[in-house]
Amino acid sequence: MRLSRYFLPVLKETPSEAQIVSHRLMLRAGMIRQQAAGIYSWLPLGYKVLKKVEQIVHEEQQRAGHIPLLMPTLQSADLWRESGRYDDYGEEMLRITDRHGRDMLYGPTNEEMITDIFRSYVRSYKDLPLTLYHIQWKFRDEVRPRFGVMRGREFLMKDGYNFDLTVEDALHAYNRHLVSYIRTYERMGLQAIPMRADSGPIGGDDTHEFLVLADTGESEVFYDAAVTDIKLGKREIDYDSHEACHAVMEEFTSLYARTDETHDAALFEQVPEERRRVARGIEVGQIFFFGTKYSEVMGATVQGPDGKPTPVQMGSHGIGVSRLLGALIEANHDDKGIIWPEGVTPFHVGIVNLKQGDAEADGACEALYKSFEALGLEPLYDDRDERAGGKFATMDIIGLPWRITVGPRGLKNGVVEVTSRRTGESEELTPELAIAKIAKIYADL
Numbered sequence: 001m002r003l004s005r006y007f008l009p010v011l012k013e014t015p016s017e018a019q020i021v022s023h024r025l026m027l028r029a030g031m032i033r034q035q036a037a038g039i040y041s042w043l044p045l046g047y048k049v050l051k052k053v054e055q056i057v058h059e060e061q062q063r064a065g066h067i068p069l070l071m072p073t074l075q076s077a078d079l080w081r082e083s084g085r086y087d088d089y090g091e092e093m094l095r096i097t098d099r100h101g102r103d104m105l106y107g108p109t110n111e112e113m114i115t116d117i118f119r120s121y122v123r124s125y126k127d128l129p130l131t132l133y134h135i136q137w138k139f140r141d142e143v144r145p146r147f148g149v150m151r152g153r154e155f156l157m158k159d160g161y162n163f164d165l166t167v168e169d170a171l172h173a174y175n176r177h178l179v180s181y182i183r184t185y186e187r188m189g190l191q192a193i194p195m196r197a198d199s200g201p202i203g204g205d206d207t208h209e210f211l212v213l214a215d216t217g218e219s220e221v222f223y224d225a226a227v228t229d230i231k232l233g234k235r236e237i238d239y240d241s242h243e244a245c246h247a248v249m250e251e252f253t254s255l256y257a258r259t260d261e262t263h264d265a266a267l268f269e270q271v272p273e274e275r276r277r278v279a280r281g282i283e284v285g286q287i288f289f290f291g292t293k294y295s296e297v298m299g300a301t302v303q304g305p306d307g308k309p310t311p312v313q314m315g316s317h318g319i320g321v322s323r324l325l326g327a328l329i330e331a332n333h334d335d336k337g338i339i340w341p342e343g344v345t346p347f348h349v350g351i352v353n354l355k356q357g358d359a360e361a362d363g364a365c366e367a368l369y370k371s372f373e374a375l376g377l378e379p380l381y382d383d384r385d386e387r388a389g390g391k392f393a394t395m396d397i398i399g400l401p402w403r404i405t406v407g408p409r410g411l412k413n414g415v416v417e418v419t420s421r422r423t424g425e426s427e428e429l430t431p432e433l434a435i436a437k438i439a440k441i442y443a444d445l
């Protein structure tokens, strides 16, 4: 992309309504625009990162064997009357009446709808296990939408639902989700710690929330500092293996890590004092096992091996896709702007031409631009007729992890400058070596 042809409305002023850094930076970097309280347009740069995050979520869900589909945003109230949640859900549910007077709602979650799909088609235990998921907009009429996309009213969520014959299989699905979630967050360059949590209106016994540590987080968290040393890394996990998934679950959840809802002061006391941490966190996902809560009331049964109708064991699992952008920025920024982790950056590299109109500088930039494209990487070329300072400020605020600066002086010596947004360190390299360096960084991801 050439910046002169892009739509990147970077703001000079810091918007006064934004209370936390991620919200401020998303507005300043021209990523989002608020259209109503808690409802946003995703401008091109924000949309690009949203799609990257979504893509990683899709890839990791499918690697775990989960099957994508797409359910609508609008739902009929009748399904929710069946489960009893139409009355229980309260004011967070946006209720709509269509022209025929039928009660509809903008889905805050999809347990009822997926259970309806399941019961309409699946008859036998032989069709299990099954996990279906989608990435779809949700609406919750939050009392206090705030912090930009962190607590929106309309927000994008990945929600997945497992259907199993036995409790043991459903607990395997739970563990499988836990592993796939950790992998998902790590690929984005984020550490999200699974913490024992409270189940809330979804209901159920087993649940973990995934929290990204950040001072601006809305949850108070208590944990053993040693949990932050546990990483999944590039380990290959066999998602079909109950033992392998269980082992990872144990590894990540044995140390003390809880949100305020389930915090147990006496248990926390047992953590060595120097490792006890009280901090704040952003909830970026949650997994639940709730057994037959929905399958029994909604008649989602299969014929078991003994020929008898058996209600299926279920769980539901969510990732806050749009909230993740806020969490990513809270965890990756400095006073100049965003610093995208390579896994989610909207463009792989920025090219800054210090002397637009200079034949040699223009030519070198064009050549770099074409080489990156040929390698399947996306460069953002600042080809505007602007002063260097303004170009650097734009690159800094939008946070591309790598920048190549091209100017007549360097070109005389056959070099360009490669700068890391994170460390600020620069290196003079020939254009060929600069390309090779950046290509390798992305190839190694």
Ligand SMILES: Nc1ncnc2c1ncn2[C@@H]1O[C@H](COP(=O)(O)OP(=O)(O)OP(=O)(O)O)[C@@H](O)[C@H]1O
Pocket (backbone or CB within 6 Å): 109, 140, 142, 149, 150, 151, 152, 153, 154, 155, 156, 157, 200, 283, 284, 285, 286, 318, 319, 320, 321, 322, 323
């Ligand atoms: N209002 C919201 N805006 C943005 N993301 C949200 C919002 N509510 C929930 N999410 C995201 O969707 C994920 C799955 O939804 P879940 O039902 O667990 O939310 P929740 O526990 O009600 O969230 P919270 O406690 O933050 O209100 C959450 O972990 C969170 O990342």
Ligand SMILES: [Mg+2]
Pocket (backbone or CB within 6 Å): 209, 283, 285, 286
């Ligand atoms: Mg939750």
